[in-house]
Amino acid sequence: MGFITRCWKKTGLELLHSLVRLLCVGLLSVPGAWAQNASIELTELKVLRDNGSLVLNAQLSLELGPVLEDALAKGVALHFVAEAEILRDRWYWTDAQVSYAHRYYRLAFQPLTRRWRLNVSSEPIAGTGLAGSISQHFESLGEALSVIRRQSAWKLVDLQNLSPDARQRVRYNFKLDVSQLPRPFQIAAGGLSDWNLQVSRTLRLSQDMVR
Template structure:
């Protein structure tokens, strides 16, 4: 009887040890997965008046998860869209749009040169229509993302279009545009957090900004 009791206590101790090990392993995997998730956070958004126009500057914390990076390395181009709208409050209807600035980014890896190409345009960029965009090549992915992270000097409205007595604000939004992915990738990406990159914020315009 004593032998059986001893064995049972040893088995319970072993089960507790295995449970602690399994929990630790799960927490380690979960923390690694969390650390590798794509990130898009707006760290700065400001507006300033220059030359009778209103300009916007935005700064992003932008990191791509392993699934997105792997797709890029395998030849898939990834598109981003950043948009800043100047809006005027209207209590009786939808807020009125005063001005807008939009940037389209196409990021791709070039296997032959092992370099990263970033196309930037004020118009939507298609796979075949890169002619109207500005193209830059980079040695590393981090360098290419650095251009996307820093968005400065966007003209969003003429000062003459703003109303000094009205309540106005800037609505900023940045996103990864999965609609530009091939159809099979669109379906798969729609269910993966790594591909759900969105950052948005509103900035209320003060009297000092519009005078």
Template sequence: MGWLAALLVLACFLACWPAAAPAQSGKGASVSQLKLEQADDGVYLNAQVQFELPSLVEEVLDKGIAIYFVAEAELSRERWYWTDQKIAQATRHMRLAYQPLTRRWRLNVSPVPITNSGFGVSLNQNFDTLSEALDGVRRVARLRLGDISEIGDDGPHLVTFRFRLDTSQLPRPFQIGVVGQADWNISVERSARLSLEKMK
């Protein structure tokens, strides 16, 4: 009977677990909105990230050097008797660069890493100002997690969302120079239990 008592204690402990973990962030970044939505063609995550771009990073952009951001989402099914079961995962890569000839800002968005040799399958957007381009980076819209048949619509889902400035894709001299510099530590993570909402 000892194992049964231990199992009941564990179940009570998990039942009291908080509904959402606090966001963990670097350089004042935060997640102001996190929403899980269902459409006819799948399940999507929408998120709104808040952060300010440090002046040092702006200077690098002004010199024509691109910077990269990564948004990741994991969807899990909670299991009180075992570790959570991961049922979906999606990643979005973003490349932000200044175009001196046109004096415009270009944002490339892709589900796979964006390399200098070619952008592959990506969405390209042009903006007149850096502020407008950053709004496009901060708004992670319609990140597709999978089909409803694979995910299921029963009960809340545990969503873990991560967003970061990816310094690993900077030119090698910059990668060495940014090590340990707080200005380049733009990152945030947030977990929450979310129920599916119908897209309008």
């Protein structure tokens, strides 16, 4: 009898997990297949000198599509991460990381006010909470996305920390951070293309840029 009870408990838990996954898949994959999918493209990436530093300008063509918008409307916050690192070539070992900068974005819909809240931070928002981030409110999703799409005058490194005679490059990456979703959503989103938003590019720094 004990063995049968344990089997029923195990089967019941597996059934519950399956139902949760199915529910999440349904939430993450509606509405219909004819709707425009989420997409991302890096339309501009520039590195400039500014007051003794290198700064980065990036412009994204980011469209969430109905799947991600529907998840937002149902109370799921979306987290995005922008990363930029400067690497120095080394023939005798792996390339040296000269600097590393990142920005974290948390986008959420507030049903009571019908407004969109965007938090921006230089530290992971999940770990520090919202207190250490800059919070902005918008009347529309498009206004909130425009802030994420445009990253201007983002300081990467002081010029004095760069070697004028070395070969160096900037590697930029932007992605939707699925790891910040609730665990059942992470499992459900793993095989869906709408949730696989990521773009990367590398720029070689000229010697004139770093002198």
